[in-house]
Amino acid sequence: MEENENKLASSVYTRIKNHYEALRSDIGHDQRRSSEYGFANCKCCMTNYPDIQSVWSQKNYKFLENAYDPKDCNDANSHLCVHPNLWENGASNHLSGVFEVLKDKIYQVRGYDMSNITFVRSNPNGNDAPRWFVMDTLMSNECTDAAMILFERYLRQDLLKSTYPDYMLKGSVVGMIISHSHIDHYGGMETVMDYFIDPKNPDNKGKIIENSDDEDDGKNTENAKESKDDVKKVANCFILAPAGFYDHAVSENVYLGNAMGRRASYQYGSFIKPKNDNDLCGEISIGIGQGQSTGKPSAVGRPTIEISENVKLQLDEIVVECQLTPGTEAPAEMNNYILDYKALWLAENCSGTLHNLYTLRGAEIRDAKAWAHFLMEAAVKYGNDAKVIFQSHNWPHWQNDTTGKVVNKSVPTVDIRNFIIETAAIYKYIHDQTLLYMNMGYKMNEVADMLVLPRGMQKNWTLKPFYGTPVHNAKAVYQKYLGWYDANPIHLQELPPEQLAKETLRYVMAGSREKMLSMIGEDIAKGNYWIAAYMSNQMILSGDCDDIADNVRNLCATALRQLGYQSESGTWRNAYLSAAYELVNPKLQPDQDKSDQLAQMPPETLLDYISIFFDGELAAAKVDCDKVLAVLKDNNYTYFTFVVKNGAILYYEITANEYNSSKSKIDVTFDELKSVAVGAYKGKCGVLRDISNALINVASYKRFKYFDIVGRHDSEVMVRNGKTFDLKKEVYDCIQLLEKYVGKLENEKSVVVLSNVDKLCWHNYYQLLKKDTRVTLDGDFFIPGDETMGIGNDGKFMQYELYYTLYTLYRYLYRSYLKNDYGYKGNNFDEESFAKLKQSIVLLETYVADYYLGDSESKVYFEKGDFEAWRYLNNYTTPLLEQSPFRIANFFKELYKRYKELSCEIKSTVKNFFLESIKGNKEWIKVYNASHSRIQCNNVELNGVSQNDSIVVDVAHIKDVAIVESFYETGKEKFVTGRLVYRK
Ligand SMILES: [Zn+2]
Numbered sequence: 001m002e003e004n005e006n007k008l009a010s011s012v013y014t015r016i017k018n019h020y021e022a023l024r025s026d027i028g029h030d031q032r033r034s035s036e037y038g039f040a041n042c043k044c045c046m047t048n049y050p051d052i053q054s055v056w057s058q059k060n061y062k063f064l065e066n067a068y069d070p071k072d073c074n075d076a077n078s079h080l081c082v083h084p085n086l087w088e089n090g091a092s093n094h095l096s097g098v099f100e101v102l103k104d105k106i107y108q109v110r111g112y113d114m115s116n117i118t119f120v121r122s123n124p125n126g127n128d129a130p131r132w133f134v135m136d137t138l139m140s141n142e143c144t145d146a147a148m149i150l151f152e153r154y155l156r157q158d159l160l161k162s163t164y165p166d167y168m169l170k171g172s173v174v175g176m177i178i179s180h181s182h183i184d185h186y187g188g189m190e191t192v193m194d195y196f197i198d199p200k201n202p203d204n205k206g207k208i209i210e211n212s213d214d215e216d217d218g219k220n221t222e223n224a225k226e227s228k229d230d231v232k233k234v235a236n237c238f239i240l241a242p243a244g245f246y247d248h249a250v251s252e253n254v255y256l257g258n259a260m261g262r263r264a265s266y267q268y269g270s271f272i273k274p275k276n277d278n279d280l281c282g283e284i285s286i287g288i289g290q291g292q293s294t295g296k297p298s299a300v301g302r303p304t305i306e307i308s309e310n311v312k313l314q315l316d317e318i319v320v321e322c323q324l325t326p327g328t329e330a331p332a333e334m335n336n337y338i339l340d341y342k343a344l345w346l347a348e349n350c351s352g353t354l355h356n357l358y359t360l361r362g363a364e365i366r367d368a369k370a371w372a373h374f375l376m377e378a379a380v381k382y383g384n385d386a387k388v389i390f391q392s393h394n395w396p397h398w399q400n401d402t403t404g405k406v407v408n409k410s411v412p413t414v415d416i417r418n419f420i421i422e423t424a425a426i427y428k429y430i431h432d433q434t435l436l437y438m439n440m441g442y443k444m445n446e447v448a449d450m451l452v453l454p455r456g457m458q459k460n461w462t463l464k465p466f467y468g469t470p471v472h473n474a475k476a477v478y479q480k481y482l483g484w485y486d487a488n489p490i491h492l493q494e495l496p497p498e499q500l501a502k503e504t505l506r507y508v509m510a511g512s513r514e515k516m517l518s519m520i521g522e523d524i525a526k527g528n529y530w531i532a533a534y535m536s537n538q539m540i541l542s543g544d545c546d547d548i549a550d551n552v553r554n555l556c557a558t559a560l561r562q563l564g565y566q567s568e569s570g571t572w573r574n575a576y577l578s579a580a581y582e583l584v585n586p587k588l589q590p591d592q593d594k595s596d597q598l599a600q601m602p603p604e605t606l607l608d609y610i611s612i613f614f615d616g617e618l619a620a621a622k623v624d625c626d627k628v629l630a631v632l633k634d635n636n637y638t639y640f641t642f643v644v645k646n647g648a649i650l651y652y653e654i655t656a657n658e659y660n661s662s663k664s665k666i667d668v669t670f671d672e673l674k675s676v677a678v679g680a681y682k683g684k685c686g687v688l689r690d691i692s693n694a695l696i697n698v699a700s701y702k703r704f705k706y707f708d709i710v711g712r713h714d715s716e717v718m719v720r721n722g723k724t725f726d727l728k729k730e731v732y733d734c735i736q737l738l739e740k741y742v743g744k745l746e747n748e749k750s751v752v753v754l755s756n757v758d759k760l761c762w763h764n765y766y767q768l769l770k771k772d773t774r775v776t777l778d779g780d781f782f783i784p785g786d787e788t789m790g791i792g793n794d795g796k797f798m799q800y801e802l803y804y805t806l807y808t809l810y811r812y813l814y815r816s817y818l819k820n821d822y823g824y825k826g827n828n829f830d831e832e833s834f835a836k837l838k839q840s841i842v843l844l845e846t847y848v849a850d851y852y853l854g855d856s857e858s859k860v861y862f863e864k865g866d867f868e869a870w871r872y873l874n875n876y877t878t879p880l881l882e883q884s885p886f887r888i889a890n891f892f893k894e895l896y897k898r899y900k901e902l903s904c905e906i907k908s909t910v911k912n913f914f915l916e917s918i919k920g921n922k923e924w925i926k927v928y929n930a931s932h933s934r935i936q937c938n939n940v941e942l943n944g945v946s947q948n949d950s951i952v953v954d955v956a957h958i959k960d961v962a963i964v965e966s967f968y969e970t971g972k973e974k975f976v977t978g979r980l981v982y983r984k
Pocket residue numbers: 180182329330348
């Protein structure tokens with residue numbers, strides 16, 4: 001038993017990661033809970049934890065009622081085996097019972113299944129007993145029934161006690177609206193229909209009734225349509241659903257029912273539910289609920305009306321507007337605005353978590369761009385008017401009052417328009433950044449690895465990746481636009497997993513590169529071309545066979561050629577032969593003389609183009625706007641709401657009147673907008689100038705234009721005159737050049753002047769790294785638009801320039817090593833220090849965007865939580881009341897130092913890299929400070945004992961002094977730097 005417990009316990013890496021996350025989110029310590037928990041807990045009318053006929057139970061989730069406690073212990077039941085944010089989401093979804101959305105008008109039963117059932121009062125006026133319509137059912141009839149019984153109990157015991165103590169919900173439901181084609185929204189349909197007001201009424205059952213005031217029904221339909229609001233009255237017992245609901249619901253659940261069902265059990269944790277109320281090692285939450293009920297769902301019912309346009313409907317006594325959102329969370333989906341209550345139902349489009357563009361059970365890819373578009377539509381149409389937003393998963397959010405003050409302190413509030421826009425922005429950001437990286441030539445897994453959410457998104461509780469994640473959503477965008485094939489023909493027809501595993505193992509067992517090479521040769525001789533191509537390609541991609549590269553590439557090309565010769569498919573033959581060609585020849589790309597594509601675009605397509613090539617990650621902190629935009633093309637104006645939020649550019653077309661009534665306008669010609677799209681805008685509008693400066697003209701960098709398809713990225717970057725560079729090697733050499741000057745910086749204001757020889761070298765690097773390949777940004781970064789001010793252009797480096805440049809170079813080489821499962825940890829750090837080192841880089845990097853287009857005087861303050869997380873990662877123990885901000889130079893110096901430590905650690909074991917002396921003579925230094933209390937150095941004399949090898953010195957072990965062969969002094973602080981060389 002004990003052994004079993006230990007296996008389940010969290011590791012030191014896991015505990016550090018989760019403790020850090022708890023600090024960052026400002027929860028856990030002193031029983032602090034998240035703001036979202038506050039929303040979820042708010043306006044509870046009746047608490048009741050369901051335990052329904054073994055199809056649904058909340059009873060084993062009781063442990064989530066305790067606040068997260070990041071107390072570090074190696075115990076299977078330590079909270080640290082759960083991500084603190086997921087804990088809060090689980091705790092919020094555990095809250096069960098009847099909740100008020102709007103007093104007397106809208107109620108939800110939550111926690112009774114993965115989704116919510118919502119009751120909207122349809123007769124707010126007069127003294128009749130309340131009637132309701134239902135918005136979305138739960139997943140199964142059992143749960144839906146239990147929820148309706150609970151709601152009825154609440155009405156009798158509390159809300160209507162004085163007026164209708166014997167109130168019956170049965171016979172009081174006038175109809176239902178089903179938001180979309182997923183079963184957790186219609187599975188309880190049959191149960192709800194049993195509660196319908198008049199199920200036997202044969203006339204107009206749930207259909208649109210033409211304007212009842214018109215005597216000559218039918219003749220006046222046209223007038224009725226043009227009447228002011230064009231509200232159509234719907235008869236009782238309605239079932240409304242968006243167009244396509246029935247077909248999509250049937251196809252999704254029938255065609256692939258078996259495959260999706262089996263796959264879904266992993267996604268929903270069907271077999272790992274908590275075994276008792278203190279079992280923390282199983283399922284916690286699925287982000288949009290506690291899990292799925294296992295009761296009996298209704299068969300898909302036919303709606304009485306499928307809504308196919310955005311109409312206003314009168315349902316009983318209230319008016320509800322329909323906003324169709326096809327292609328968002330489901331192929332058929334709609335939002336609704338309840339005009340009488342100013343309440344906005346956002347279906348499953350804005351559910352307080354990052355949702356799925358691809359769902360793990362498997363489904364067609366969802367359209368991130370459409371999703372963002374329809375949320376922008378909702379924000380523009382209803383965002384300023386709505387008092388509350390609510391949806392079929394998770395909990396409502398209430399609007400601040402107009403002055404931005406909180407009306408009722410017990411109710412947390414948001415700015416609803418902004419709330420919706422921020423959700424739209426995350427889908428748009430993931431969409432646009434993915435397309436940007438795809439255009440640069442990165443493959444699906446590379447894009448997912450590179451995509452980083454700006455801090456504004458990371459910190460937003462309602463955008464956390466509880467359900468969808470940026471990683472699998474980025475892959476979804478890739479899949480939507482480019483599909484499964486990454487253009488490397490070896491992947492056209494891969495061996496199935498089991499056979500590939502066998503082959504891989506056969507090669508691995510060979511034991512050495514030389515043996516692998518001869519096996520590849522043998523496989524070619526035997527006609528096993530695919531595996532020969534695959535294995536040689538692995539050797540190329542690893543980058544660890546550069547000394548035998550020609551040999552490996554020839555083998556790979558030979559195998560591919562034979563595959564091509566055997567192909568019946570002309571396109572396959574071409575792909576194999578092209579890859580074979582490029583493996584042994586320079587890469588080619590036809591230079592097409594393109595017509596001016598941008599000029600042909602309608603304004604909205606040009607805006608799309610701009611948003612795709614906008615470097616959202618870097619510009620996120622700098623560019624932020626919420627304006628209206630008029631674009632003049634061919635004497636016609638097109639008007640948009642134009643928003644830049646957290647690195648995403650969003651727009652939505654509006655009318656001239658809407659444009660004119662806005663206070664902050666941008667008015668541009670189409671040509672001006674075109675100049676933004678190529679990063680050359682010189683006009684007066686600050687926002688457009690910032691966007692233009694942050695635009696990446698991908699095709700103008702040969703690094704991207706001739707991106708690698710079969711080989712390793714950047715191993716042969718072609719720049720001027722057809723000369724090729726191994727970019728990683730160049731970056732490495734450039735680091736060596738610049739690191740010589742680190743020690744020469746005396747204080748914050750000091751400037752280093754390069755020697756004449758180095759200055760010449762630097763100018764070449766500057767051209768290569770900035771202008772040709774965009775590895776570093778420097779000049780544009782700090783002083784946009786001034787080419788002469790490029791870093792080091794004048795042969796001088798300010799302190800911040802030098803550290804910034806070194807940081808970007810290290811980042812280019814080592815960024816991927818920050819992942820836990822990548823990067824070879826040496827033996828110089830203990831697990832805890834190494835985990836904290838990586839995490840501290842990740843944390844600092846969320847602040848890099850704060851400097852984009854900033855200036856040398858910029859300072860950075862950590863946000864709430866981040867400061868505590870930073871202190872934790874650095875083992876600071878003394879309490880501090882106030883944080884001192886980072887000056888720009890110190891900020892980049894921290895990043896530089898940490899990346900350097902990371903690189904030392906990675907290189908120390910795998911390739912035997914050591915610090916090499918730069919100055920010849922030994923000198924005495926005092927070590928006051930070094931990040932993580934450790935310094936990596938060479939030929940050290942520590943406390944009187946000489947070490948001939950490279951070691952890491954724990955500063956705590958230095959009594960007075962240490963002798964280090966290579967070091968530099970900077971002001972008060974002394975730390976070791978040097979250059980890394982490979983010693984066999
Ligand atoms: Zn759904």
